Amino acid sequence: MVVDYIPHYTCIPSSVAGVQHIVRFARDHDMSVRCAGFRHSWAPIFGRQGQITISLLSLAEATRIPNFTAMAKALPEWLFRKTELQTLEVVSGTPRVKGNVLVRIGASATNEQLRRWCIENKKYSYPLNVIMVEMTVGGTNAPICHGAGRRHQTLSDLVRKVEYVDCNGKLQAVDDSRLLRAAAGCFGLMGVVTHLTLEFEPMSYALMKPEKIPVLRAVPPPDDMAMDKIPPALRLPNWAPEQRAADIKRFEELATNGFYSEWFWFPYSDLCWVNCWDATADPSRTEDYPSNAQTFFMFISQFTMNVLQNAKILNELVEKLHMDEAAVTLISKAAMFTLPAWDEPVKTYLPDALHFQRGIQNVRVLDVEVEIPLQPSETDPSKPDYAVVRRAWWDAILTCYAHSSKGCPQRMPLEMRIMGGSDIVMAPQKGNKLGTCAIEVLTLEAAKNFWVPYAEEVVGKWLSYCDRGGKKINTRPHWAKQWDGINVDGKPWVEKMKGEDYRLEKEEFKELLAEIGRKHGWSLKDLKRRFSNDFFDAFYFDNI
Missing domain, CATH: 3.30.465.10 (Uridine Diphospho-n-acetylenolpyruvylglucosamine Reductase; domain 3)
Known part of the structure; x- marks a missing residue:
């Protein structure tokens, strides 16, 4: 709370x-x-x-x-x-x-x-x-x-x-x-x-085809990030330059043209859950997703997660034995297990695809999200460049690993969605003509004592990015997420919001x-x- x-x-x-x-x-x-x-x-x-x-x-x-x-x-x-x-x-x-x-x-x-x-x-x-x-x-x-x-x-x-x-x-x-x-x-x-x-x-109908892809290939690191900076568990020894180029091209295609574009990474997982799909007007062979049984399984899974995070004896045992990373890794494996991955697309009603997860309200979490304006491509300013997006994603992953011996403050996923801009005056996406990267980190409420300093570190990196002219990108928080009580450059984030972001x-x-x-x-x-x-x-x- x-x-x-x-x-x-x-x-x-x-x-x-x-x-x-x-x-x-x-x-x-x-x-x-x-x-x-x-x-x-x-x-x-x-x-x-x-x-x-x-x-x-x-x-x-x-x-x-x-x-x-x-x-x-x-x-x-x-x-x-x-x-x-x-x-x-x-x-x-x-x-x-x-x-x-x-x-x-x-x-x-x-x-x-x-x-x-x-x-x-x-x-x-x-x-x-x-x-x-x-x-x-x-x-x-x-x-x-x-x-x-x-x-x-x-x-x-x-x-x-x-x-x-x-x-x-x-x-x-x-x-x-x-x-x-x-x-x-x-x-x-x-x-x-x-x-x-x-x-x-x-x-319309969603052609859902969620995938579980090695983290390195799902959202390739920025070009200037040396491979020795990547956590060993996430490295791919046979990741050839041509494969890297193909992975970058695929990520940019999904981000640019997908009807729905979303990526999940659970702490210390070597796989990323990619939920990107297109829609069709053809209603034939539409399936019910999630089914009643799948919805019930999601409900039970989410509720069980909330019960476990509030189990005092279990939390004390994890803390005494310094098993924070192991416990979070186990949570991530369980979460990834519950998420689907299909070889062929499944066609379902668009509203069902938009609400692909059910029972989320039953897990109490903390959540910080920012909206980063997509930057223009150097070769074609009418198209977005994703270098900053890839950096934001990997900065969050590297920060998570850097804190693995410090109580593992992030215990829920890193999530990223690519979306458009907005005409609403107070929308954090306002003015983002090429689109917006909505990126967030979450944790279980049980980790609230470690959370704020960690969130400030991640947010500090996300707010530090500049455009090619050296000007700070106008990155702003999601209004409904956690920004109150978080400092930026040693001052309350809300002061920046009032004096700069929304002046x-x-x-x-x-x-x-x-x-x-x-x-x-x-x-x-x-x-x-x-x-x-x-x-x-x-x-x-x-x-x-």
Whole structure:
């Protein structure tokens, strides 16, 4: 746990009218209101101490471990309570791309409900999403979350309308494309979002063909990294120059053109799990993935991992015998065993492929992620160069090995996705015309005592990269991941975010919100009083 706060009231509304009553109560008693979904965030974006929290789900569903949302696939629909804030329906309107449709979604709907709705209708699908099904749509969208694939932007870039209850308790809507650049990714600062309208594409089908490839070949090291820097366990004695060149070419092709592009490396594993695939409109021979049995196995595996990391006797034994590296290696082997690898592609529904892992919410972890802008190729500036991406990947691996005798702070995977840029003002991917490398390191919560110094070391390397002109690349953290409490160059990372990374964007963001407010009858001062918290006060509203 990295965020700890106690609200005075926790409310669980089931209707828009209920939300309006809560906000009016807050206005009348001069209290602030903020929402929480599955609480899958490490950032200080929750409510103020002693104020009002709106839980988008029942407290049992939002906080209970194990959580059974992933098992919904095997359970009948009637077991799951639906409210006005969990609606899913195609609505009228003009999408930006011919053939697409607009889908109105309640903020309390979970990604699992959304996934099931798409599969049952078999007509339309979202083209991107986070992996987890245990997240609300409102909670996924508010901090500008993302999927993978260089052709895809963030989830907030798909938003075409935001319906929200403002600081006066009135139901309002924003559908102007220019204003949506702020409203669609506003961290709940504009008000309590009740529904989002997103642009969906016709249903397509993923041609999944996950592979387990030697780490050296999956993402080849940067050209200037000497082989003696590579950990001996990862070296390939017969890795000829022509094979290296072919591996680099393949990695760049997958990163540049794949519909979905993702790489996983578990600490001390000599294999990398490569999950890169394309999509097709052909529905023939579509398979169900994961099946009910596979989903149950994932659920049990994730829950078991969480039980083991909280086993005091086991942790003490590992520490006393200095078996940290052995224990982490065993965890990695078990994780790699559970991940599939197929000789031939398996065709499945696109939403199923996007949510290929289930039950992740049942493992408590810590997570730091940055978004690195892809740099232009020296020979063709219209195409991305992946030298910095390969360096970021291997810097993280080498740092992990360097700490193998220091408690093994990283106990969960290094993960990397290649994605597009964003038009959302406060998106960390904004302005990345050639695309973005979203790269993250995770650990089990049991390693929290070792974690922050380690994370600072990895982040320090990721933030040190420069372009060919010697200028620092504008690498920024994922808003929902862990950046609070982490220092960069001896100062809180948030100071860099405010003074450098988002210096211009935060002013544009406030200007757009103020313009919406003038139309809807509220001011930025009203937002600060009603929907902000201590962090947002200091970041956005310090001069209000």
